[in-house]
Amino acid sequence: MQDMDTTSGLPIVLLTDPIDADALVPLEGVASIVQLGDPGWEDIVPAVRRATIVVVRRQIPAEALADAQHLRALIRNGVGLDFIPVDAACGMGVAVVNTPGANARAVAEAVMGMILAGARRLSVKDRRIREGQWAELREAAFGEQEIRGKTLGLVGFGAIAREVARIAHFGFDMSVIAASRSGKDGLPHVELAALPTVLSLADILVLACPLTDETRGMIGPHELAQMKVGAGIVNIARGAVIDEIALAAALSSGHLSFASLDVFCEQPLPADHPFRELDTCVLTPHTAGITAQAMAQMSVMAVEEACRVLNGERPRNLVNRDSWRTIKDRWRILHDCR
Template sequence: MSARPLVLLTNPMHPEPQARLAAHADVRLAPATDAQTLARAALDADIVIVRAPLPPEALAGARLRGAIRHGAGVDMIPVEEASRLGIAVANVPGVNAVSVAEYAVGQIIALTHRLRRIDATLRAEGWAAARALTDGTHEVAGRTIGIVGLGAIGREVARICHFGLGAKVLGARRSDAPMPDHVEPETLEDLFARSDVVVLACPLNESTRGLVGAGLFGRMKPGSYLVNVARGPVVDEAALIAALTDGPLAGAALDVFAEQPLPAASPLLAMPHVILSAHLAGLTDDAMRRMGEGAVDQALQLLRGELPRHLFNPEAEVAIRARLQELGPR
């Protein structure tokens, strides 16, 4: 066994928290993020910090004590298998909420003001053609923004839209947790029917996979918009493409997709009224530093034999404590 513990990174992290981690452990960057490479690279790791889908085989190492999501959503980690093995799963919730919310609000403005199409038209066709596109553009003030998922990201989007832009905000969430006073609770169906812009900010799980399909798109107003900063599989992508082609959607801003990277043959790439980005809404330098610090804090807790602050699989706590005790502090 190495004299120092080994922490595997599936992808690079911010250099400042990585340097802090390197004072306590050997830090290794996986040479690739395919399932076979990650499984092989994790065999002798004490901890894996996860920014790419982790296959169940990557949990087979005898020394592994934790898989820490560099971010909030743990759909990249096989949680059930980790729990069965007594391996802690942790995440860093909320720290990229401002970055993702700013992205979402920026896209709301870009869509309602047709900024992407105006920019492209000005460059290709000139001044007059670009100015003509302002017909039918809208202010966000006074419009209705519907938010699906009122976690840290959804609440921040709601705050900016209500207090910053003067929009009416509707919210739908699966839990019974209270909503902020400036968010009107609404059923999912009526939220889609009433909103000028719908923002998806919910987690991906079995209850949200395929949540948004032809039925909900069919309830939306003609000329409405969709912004997805949740996960691609929350949306039926074929139904989305149909809604963008035949209505009612006037446009969409998508940071996430059913298949990532987005295939070169995707019809979305040919749609000028769709703004696309590469799952990067939460990857500002500020958010990356905070996510890295949160991941390192919990890695050091696990190396000391402690439970991580944001343990995601507490139902396996007994097995996790037993495994940590067996492995001992590093």
């Protein structure tokens, strides 16, 4: 029942997109590695249905799991699970795995850059200088604020948010307050509070939570209205966490001073999106977590988890832990039917 490469006789590890080549070395000789787009592997649905393990960096259609008789695990080369039909995987006994913390430093560094770009109007200055301005920009700079001593609000308190908190507090002398649904303990330099409190106290709000049914649309007109006049917002979570139309309105009215956004409801950002017309928006193409170092670390972790799956071991970063008994039963059946 378990699909094998007809040439090598090995289980198939499908990469939806390239990962770090050096990280793949441990799979040599134990799995046949194919990449979506290779000859015979052009279409994602039949490709997933033939694979033993899929390393995920793009959306997996739910229908791909409908007849995925050989699939053991979907391993997210990253953290967010919105690319994976988790409920369907749980029902089938397919392990869902991710690589938490691997890109936390990369995202945290990007967040601080996005804060500075918004608060100090760096992208606006760059653009205006190229248009011939100079004196006007220098005059406007007298009204800019340092972020030292400001309050950073975090929505979400996972590995990324914790790294942001560390850099913001110890590197920029910011006070940090966080809202977390996970119940994780705080840190000595971070105050935990309910979301309304974080919204009302934050000079800069950073969205760093996963996209779930509970967080979808969590920051809407009511929540934005609770924020301080002149506050800024950074979104490195998912676009759908915030009401984009309401955010554009809050920026246009001057209620918020800036928004630095790495994620959007629709990607790429549509050509007619109102964010494109706002000087107070700093836009990046969902690259906060992408650096050479982060990609290498995520790839290493993903391959380590793939090796555990192939060896019949429980993955260290198993997301659907409540399904472990069902997963083990599926793996046993697949092994027995080889």
